[in-house]
Amino acid sequence: MRTVDIQIAATLLAAELPIRATKWDIAPGKTMKPDGTHEVSQQDQEIADFVKYNIFTNCRTSFDDYLRLSLGMLWAGFAIFEKVYEEKQGKIMIKKLADRPQTTIEHFFDMDGNLNIEQTGLKELIHGWKVIIHSYRKEGDNFAGRSALRPAYQNWTYKTKLYRLDA
Numbered sequence: 083m084r085t086v087d088i089q090i091a092a093t094l095l096a097a098e099l100p101i102r103a104t105k106w107d108i109a110p111g112k113t114m115k116p117d118g119t120h121e122v123s124q125q126d127q128e129i130a131d132f133v134k135y136n137i138f139t140n141c142r143t144s145f146d147d148y149l150r151l152s153l154g155m156l157w158a159g160f161a162i163f164e165k166v167y168e169e170k171q172g173k174i175m176i177k178k179l180a181d182r183p184q185t186t187i188e189h190f191f192d193m194d195g196n197l198n199i200e201q202t203g204l205k206e207l208i209h210g211w212k213v214i215i216h217s218y219r220k221e222g223d224n225f226a227g228r229s230a231l232r233p234a235y236q237n238w239t240y241k242t243k244l245y246r247l248d249a
Contacts, residue, residue: 098153102146108134142178151181155218158184159227163214190225
């Protein structure tokens with residue numbers, strides 16, 4: 083549906099492109115002084131610089147790729163990434179945000195009810211603390227969310243069948 087219908091593809095791009103075109107930045111936290119004004123401490127600035135370097139420079143997954151793949155939640159209802167860490171210069175850094183394609187996810191929870199991602203063909207679970215889950219229209223503990231295209235499906239089906247009859 084999203085790959086063969088120009089109206090669906092254009093609608094998804096209309097939602098995606100403004101988010102991807104935004105200039106993203108990390109701002110340091112501010113501490114309130116007794117007189118009510120705010121100031122940025124040296125530590126706040128160092129933390130912001132570290133996070134900025136970690137996300138925008140060090141991470142092998144480009145931020146634009148991360149945004150593009152995250153917005154897959156619009157058509158699939160969810161997007162999942164596994165955080166892969168490395169030690170660098172004595173600090174724990176994000177090495178990459180590994181995309182876990184929606185079509186490979188079998189279960190979100192293990193038998194004990196813990197958040198653990200099970201992928202098709204893989205024996206090892208991805209533990210909940212290692213994942214970032216973006217859910218569109220999540221309800222309760224249903225991390226699969228709901229596709230933004232779901233309400234359009236019936237009309238798309240009719241349109242597709244009418245095209246076939248007309249061909």
